[in-house]
Amino acid sequence: MTARRLTGAPVAQRLRAEAEDNVTTLRERGVVPGLAVVVATDNEATLWYVRSIARAADKAGVHCRVVDLGAGAGADQIASTLTLLSADEDIHGIILQTPLPPGVAVDELVAHISAAKDVDGANPLSLGRLTVGQRAFAPATARAVVEILEHYEVPLAGRHVSVVGRSAVVGKPLLQLLLQRDATVTVCHSRSRPLERYTSEAEVVVAAVGRPGLLTGDHVQEGAVVIDVGTNVLDNGDLVGDVEPASTAEVASALTPVPGGVGTVTTALLVLHTTQAALQAGEELASAQPSGSGASA
Amino acid sequence: MTARRLTGAPVAQRLRAEAEDNVTTLRERGVVPGLAVVVATDNEATLWYVRSIARAADKAGVHCRVVDLGAGAGADQIASTLTLLSADEDIHGIILQTPLPPGVAVDELVAHISAAKDVDGANPLSLGRLTVGQRAFAPATARAVVEILEHYEVPLAGRHVSVVGRSAVVGKPLLQLLLQRDATVTVCHSRSRPLERYTSEAEVVVAAVGRPGLLTGDHVQEGAVVIDVGTNVLDNGDLVGDVEPASTAEVASALTPVPGGVGTVTTALLVLHTTQAALQAGEELASAQPSGSGASA
Structure with missing residues (x-):
């Protein structure tokens, strides 16, 4: 099997179009x-x-x-x-x-x-609101993973997703987004040994640690979908992910490239979130004022 | 095998002693x-x-x-x-x-x-702070699970814990407490089917859904430690957990009873957290004032 390349460009393009629509409205x-x-x-x-x-x-x-x-x-x-x-x-x-x-x-x-302007979901209050299901911006990288999976119509409800990495900017918020979509989620990290115990039976595996070669074809099952969140700069200046592409592409059914995968979508989401924050600020201003009054504050 | 009963009483007793020490200091x-x-x-x-x-x-x-x-x-x-x-x-x-x-x-x-008085970790800000590792009170029920495991010296680092239930008051905060202790954690829920796919290879299984008979001996592996967070009142007035005790006790190495398990520890933690909040309030007052001044504000 040679894995399908899940590139970020078409996902980012759709998000940019949504942002531009919002800008027109604004x-x-x-x-x-x-x-x-x-x-x-x-x-x-x-x-x-x-x-x-x-x-x-x-x-x-x-x-x-x-x-x-x-x-x-x-x-x-x-x-x-x-x-x-x-x-x-x-x-x-x-x-x-x-x-x-x-x-x-x-x-x-x-x-x-x-929290209203926290478009990269960095404030703990945003993370807490995300966890309990209240309106909050998710960290853009975590949401980028889900946007890619949804764009390429990878089912999540009832599926097993293994997330390698427990950071507050990717692993933990991604877990919340996946649970919202009814996936069963395993969170792995440096103390999860052997790692394949926790990744080799999952339908979707997300690598988000920041270590080149963390995940290889030996870690995933035939047909798995693999999302590579890693962005590691090698000594020679090359940008590589956490996934070894050659061995993984032989086993997986689909894989995101680095560069050109998750990172591409992340930037588009930061812009989209900003337009959404501006729309929400306008709505709150409108609802806080008697109808018919101007928007000057 | 007949599972050891992990009763809450000795755990609660230790927590009460800690609370009483704090009260003496206060x-x-x-x-x-x-x-x-x-x-x-x-x-x-x-x-x-x-x-x-x-x-x-x-x-x-x-x-x-x-x-x-x-x-x-x-x-x-x-x-x-x-x-x-x-x-x-x-x-x-x-x-x-x-x-x-x-x-x-x-x-x-x-x-x-x-947040400073949120002794049952209900405010989303508390949950967010817990997630990023800042000082915050965890929901008492979630912390009770970890207190029982630690009291009975059940190892967590490097072990696989399966948490059944994704509520904001138990499952999600418990996940954070378990990750802090270097466990690998799987979060399961009503859409995780068959449930034993996600529970039968874990060293520790926590049932926190609120459905009698959710977990039986068929769901866990030989020697597993099972924590029952359920508190379900039956029509006849009996209090039962989420775990079927008879079949589970034949397979598991240890099991918390209901009543007399997690719930006993939860109440003790609410009291302990209150004394800790009072100590912290005093420390903040002291550090906010020039040394030597009185505590009246």
């Missing part, structure tokens, strides 16, 4: 959706990634403001920036980009992103 | 820990349960205030009660007891319990 109401990306690093790969988000946003008609605090920024400065942006009416989505300066803990800071 | 500081239980029902079984919490609290030296709003209470009234209690300096722990009056959704109300 412009009719006189609103330009705004996304703020807070950066505090001089890491070139990170800055390149942030520029790619800004380009994707601009292309969809979403204004992107990159707030570069520099590699010497302190926790207080980052926290107050997030608080100001949370109150800024021109900004509808906020992303705090990692890595942060040494000694600055991202966990403590994300609580300063208002 | 009294030396002039603080009486206070627990508020908000009730809006005339359901006799519920009122009996609330009285049992109040008795357990009083016995440990924790003042318990039952706020009975009656079966006709509205959502606004419950919300404002929770907000007032969150600001009340004499109250360190708050529980909103279900069931609530018809049409009143518990999900919307628990956000009014301050």
